[in-house]
Amino acid sequence: MHLFIKTAVFVAISGINLSVIAAQQPLQYEDVFQLEFVSEPQISSDGDQVVFVRNRFDQELDKRIGSLWLSDTKTGQLRPLVSEQADISSPLWSHDGKKLAFISSASGKPQIHIRWMDNGQSGQVSHLPASPSGLSWSPDGKWLAFSMFTPKKAASPVTLPGKPEKNDWAKAPIYIDTMQYRADGRGYLPAGYKHIYLMAAEGGTPIQLTSGDFDHGGEISWQNDSKAFYFSANRQSDKRAQAQNSEVYKLTIADKNLAQVTDRFGPDHSPALSADGKWLAYLGYDDKKLAHQADQLYVKNLQSGEIKALTADLDRAIDGFSWDGDSDALYIQYDDQAQGKIALQPLNGKRKVLVDQVGGGSYSRPYTGGSFTVSEDGDIAYTQMSTQAPAELALWQDGKKKQLTELNKDLQLSRDIGEVEEFWVNSSVDQRKLQSWLILPPNFDKTKKYPLILEIHGGPHTAYGAVFAMELQLMAAQGYVVLYTNPRGSTSYGMEFANLIHHKFPSEDYNDLMDVVDATVAKGFINPDQLFVTGGSGGGLLTSWIVGHTDRFKAAVAVNPVINWFSFVLNADMYNYFSQYWFPGMPWEKPEHYLKHSPISYVGNVKTPTMLMTGESDHRTPISETEQFYQALQLRGIETAMVRIPGASHGIHIRPSNMMAKPAYITYWFNKYKK
Numbered sequence: 001m002h003l004f005i006k007t008a009v010f011v012a013i014s015g016i017n018l019s020v021i022a023a024q025q026p027l028q029y030e031d032v033f034q035l036e037f038v039s040e041p042q043i044s045s046d047g048d049q050v051v052f053v054r055n056r057f058d059q060e061l062d063k064r065i066g067s068l069w070l071s072d073t074k075t076g077q078l079r080p081l082v083s084e085q086a087d088i089s090s091p092l093w094s095h096d097g098k099k100l101a102f103i104s105s106a107s108g109k110p111q112i113h114i115r116w117m118d119n120g121q122s123g124q125v126s127h128l129p130a131s132p133s134g135l136s137w138s139p140d141g142k143w144l145a146f147s148m149f150t151p152k153k154a155a156s157p158v159t160l161p162g163k164p165e166k167n168d169w170a171k172a173p174i175y176i177d178t179m180q181y182r183a184d185g186r187g188y189l190p191a192g193y194k195h196i197y198l199m200a201a202e203g204g205t206p207i208q209l210t211s212g213d214f215d216h217g218g219e220i221s222w223q224n225d226s227k228a229f230y231f232s233a234n235r236q237s238d239k240r241a242q243a244q245n246s247e248v249y250k251l252t253i254a255d256k257n258l259a260q261v262t263d264r265f266g267p268d269h270s271p272a273l274s275a276d277g278k279w280l281a282y283l284g285y286d287d288k289k290l291a292h293q294a295d296q297l298y299v300k301n302l303q304s305g306e307i308k309a310l311t312a313d314l315d316r317a318i319d320g321f322s323w324d325g326d327s328d329a330l331y332i333q334y335d336d337q338a339q340g341k342i343a344l345q346p347l348n349g350k351r352k353v354l355v356d357q358v359g360g361g362s363y364s365r366p367y368t369g370g371s372f373t374v375s376e377d378g379d380i381a382y383t384q385m386s387t388q389a390p391a392e393l394a395l396w397q398d399g400k401k402k403q404l405t406e407l408n409k410d411l412q413l414s415r416d417i418g419e420v421e422e423f424w425v426n427s428s429v430d431q432r433k434l435q436s437w438l439i440l441p442p443n444f445d446k447t448k449k450y451p452l453i454l455e456i457h458g459g460p461h462t463a464y465g466a467v468f469a470m471e472l473q474l475m476a477a478q479g480y481v482v483l484y485t486n487p488r489g490s491t492s493y494g495m496e497f498a499n500l501i502h503h504k505f506p507s508e509d510y511n512d513l514m515d516v517v518d519a520t521v522a523k524g525f526i527n528p529d530q531l532f533v534t535g536g537s538g539g540g541l542l543t544s545w546i547v548g549h550t551d552r553f554k555a556a557v558a559v560n561p562v563i564n565w566f567s568f569v570l571n572a573d574m575y576n577y578f579s580q581y582w583f584p585g586m587p588w589e590k591p592e593h594y595l596k597h598s599p600i601s602y603v604g605n606v607k608t609p610t611m612l613m614t615g616e617s618d619h620r621t622p623i624s625e626t627e628q629f630y631q632a633l634q635l636r637g638i639e640t641a642m643v644r645i646p647g648a649s650h651g652i653h654i655r656p657s658n659m660m661a662k663p664a665y666i667t668y669w670f671n672k673y674k675k
Helices: 029-034 409-414 470-476 495-501 508-521 538-547 565-569 575-581 591-596 599-605 623-636 656-672
Strands: 002-005 036-043 049-058 063-072 078-082 088-093 099-104 111-116 122-124 132-137 143-151 192-200 216-222 228-233 247-252 257-260 268-273 279-284 296-301 307-309 318-323 329-336 339-346 352-358 372-374 380-384 392-397 400-403 420-426 433-439 450-456 481-485 526-536 555-559 610-615 640-645
Touching (some): 029 409, 029 470, 036 372, 036 380, 036 392, 049 088, 049 392, 078 111, 088 132, 099 132, 132 216, 247 268, 296 318, 296 329, 318 372, 329 372, 352 380, 352 392, 433 470, 433 508, 450 508, 450 538, 470 481, 481 508, 495 508, 508 538, 555 656, 565 575, 565 623, 599 623, 610 623, 610 656, 623 640, 640 656
Parallel strands (some): 450 481, 450 526
Antiparallel strands (some): 002 420, 088 099, 111 122, 132 143, 143 192, 228 247, 279 296, 296 307, 339 352, 372 380, 380 392, 433 481
């Protein structure tokens, strides 16, 4: 069964219906700077207003800029609250709705700001040495709790004598003895840990509440009397080796007493206290060291100690939740078959799906995601997914949905954005159903033959969906049909499907991808002699694997690939996680296993012209992986090129100019071989 998806735009501009206007031209690379999207919606307790971050990309600064906007849920009126050339995030209403806290870098680095809603005044109330996160109001409105990195002095074990007083020697050697010493997007980590602080809401000196050589943070949930709060932390003595084993703790402010609330092997996090104070909800799972393990929703009766697993029968990862006002149910968010949903989950009873099409957290590639927020009366504000534009703000109220923003209607009016067709394919391996999508080029004519680009998602335990994807749309705008799919290993189809590649990635996921390509070619509008393949991260690995197993593709571009599992596990920033959860043993214990699933083992088979692209500051799939494959292909005389992105981490698209460069280089390479 084929389902044709195109998010219809029925928006009147001066009485004109956009759905009947012919677009002027395909998307252009510089249209990256025209994109806007909604993030971090926060609805007021009475449901009358939603504050959200309105994001755009600044062409001069080459970065994302966020401003705070307010939507009136009754009239639909939009107005700016805080607009400045800064990175604004984390808006949060006080419990009485009279103030709004947020984080802004207007002063040069992230600081806490407050806006007083009665008079519209706002100001900076903190002067912190590092970025705050996990901002939380106390119920009485007097305090703000947050987490912040706190440096720890690490004395050098060696002191060299003889340095002349006025002579500059080489910089001192850096001594490292911790397991987690670098992180993608952050580089080499300074010595220290994240701790939770308390600060008066009107500003003042922050008070450090946690201590020890542990990281504390995430969501902070207060008791109603403002005397204690709950949070999560990994305080295991071998915390670096037990990377996933966090617990929920209660901290009493008066004496800084720390009490452990949960106790099991596995992550427990995101605690939230019910309004009546009787139940503590949190996310987590029993860690079985599988490659993919889905967060479930638990509630603990704080009087009896009884723990309930509310979503054990759902077989979907719970991405977020919020208590209802009566403390007898929770709103939960999860992805099901690549679509974000919000359901009402009672403490006792059957859950009910209220909202679908939640998503839009991604804008470069079509990943699922999104967020939501709930008023006291159960009105839900959420980010809405669409194939035709990045996330917009939507509202669910009394069983009805309405879209509150149309931030991209100007782009939709002036550009022909590719239509998206959804279809399903049965895997030749075991007949499992594979959800797939095509992005069609402008002025698509099914009687013609088009070149095809297979674009493979990363993860591998993630999912693509019917979501706007600027990079893929830009490739389609160059005259390509772009195919993407969720092969085995993808999430939102259950634990079993995701773990079909446990300890064997890549394997039959390759067959799934080829089956979907075959089904697409069979539609009749694809030129079978003009097939191309690309993908990033896990998709870059699969791209490299594909060219070692078939020469059906005219050219390939592997972005941020893993080429050699042996070297990857010993170089990636999360090496303590990957080695324990993705493999049956350490590299020196199972070298044959690592090499069996490494594209480098099949480089002798490659005939396909292959470009490789990676950020020079990528610590997740380090550029040394790219260099291995590039040099191996050079030694074999295969047509190859390497594109290095200066300063870029694993998320190449974070700088908008790089989001333009990535599809531009990919289509440049493919155009060379499109004959």
